[in-house]
Amino acid sequence: MKMRKAPALDGMPDFHDSLEWLRHRHHLSRESTAQQAGFSSSYLHRLIRNRTYPGPRVFTKLVDSFDLDSSQRRHLHDMWQPSLELPPAEELRQRLTGLGIQTHLDQLDTRYTLAVYLDPLRTVLHGNQTFHRMVPGLAEADNNYFQWMFSPAARDHIHDWDNEARYTVTILRATLGRYRDLPRARTLFQRLRTTPEFPSIWESTPMQVTYDRPRPTPIHVRTPGTDKPLSLSLEISDYGECPDVLLAYGTPALAAENTTLEHDRTG
The missing domain is CATH 3.30.450.180 (Beta-Lactamase)
Known part of the structure; x- marks a missing residue:
């Protein structure tokens, strides 16, 4: 199956866009990514399509699917968590x-x-x-x-x-x-x-x-x-x-x- 071109990360940091970029970066299809992480490809499709967030166990398995350094893992975790507030x-x-x-x-x-x-x-x-x-x-x-x-x-x-x-x-x-x-x-x-x-x-x-x-x-x-x-x-x-x-x-x-x-x- 021919994979689509990786999305350009040209906007605000985003959990789902980053997942897709990492997947393409590692030359993985959604099916192979899901299989490597230990859950169904249909679940990953829904996750990306509906822009929902996985639970802690699935998040950890997804992160482990990619070769990330500690800063990149932290960044992905930050985007998985709710955005923070800040006083004026x-x-x-x-x-x-x-x-x-x-x-x-x-x-x-x-x-x-x-x-x-x-x-x-x-x-x-x-x-x-x-x-x-x-x-x-x-x-x-x-x-x-x-x-x-x-x-x-x-x-x-x-x-x-x-x-x-x-x-x-x-x-x-x-x-x-x-x-x-x-x-x-x-x-x-x-x-x-x-x-x-x-x-x-x-x-x-x-x-x-x-x-x-x-x-x-x-x-x-x-x-x-x-x-x-x-x-x-x-x-x-x-x-x-x-x-x-x-x-x-x-x-x-x-x-x-x-x-x-x-x-x-x-x-």
């Missing part, structure tokens, strides 16, 4: 303000340490001056780091932007898998689709996801007054005092960075 960004900002986080941000500025509070969709809630110097033009990107990464300012500012953009897309895919039905997650995705480079990167990296914290490699940033890009290692963690908030730190800047930042402040 302004509500999260107000919670953080009530917790007095500005003092903490100001203290880190004195040590030239980048710090920023974000929601899971990477909307910037509060950031210190060091952070905002590293991401010029953030306001024009709706104060969203994902959108900023695909802005002209980021392409000018990030060294080796192509690789950084691909890495960012893998983080975005994991995030959208968890919040796929959230209206503002869908709005974010649609806005990104209008940028020149995003669609091709998104479509060329199907099922590539990243959950790693901290980042495996530094991000390299161009700054005025220096010939060599500055290396910035980031560590991202959940902010325990406020659910649905992430806290990202940049390692203390090197002496060369200190000089540049001080020049920016006084110049």
Whole structure:
């Protein structure tokens, strides 16, 4: 039996589309997939046609039918689970303000340490001056780091932007898998689709996801007054005092960075 062409994963992350893509990726028919997983092919047909979700036992057997790494298994599990909710960004900002986080941000500025509070969709809630110097033009990107990464300012500012953009897309895919039905997650995705480079990167990296914290490699940033890009290692963690908030730190800047930042402040 000749199999149909695999569906392009060009939209929001979706459990059923991902199953079909994986099946084609492994050159499996629905019949052979069902047989390998230990249930009837008619059940798999109904699952895909009616866009229903299997129980835990069948889900596990399906996942085991494909050669997935731990991140891909987690991503498929996220899409199998109900989409998560998320408070509005302004509500999260107000919670953080009530917790007095500005003092903490100001203290880190004195040590030239980048710090920023974000929601899971990477909307910037509060950031210190060091952070905002590293991401010029953030306001024009709706104060969203994902959108900023695909802005002209980021392409000018990030060294080796192509690789950084691909890495960012893998983080975005994991995030959208968890919040796929959230209206503002869908709005974010649609806005990104209008940028020149995003669609091709998104479509060329199907099922590539990243959950790693901290980042495996530094991000390299161009700054005025220096010939060599500055290396910035980031560590991202959940902010325990406020659910649905992430806290990202940049390692203390090197002496060369200190000089540049001080020049920016006084110049």
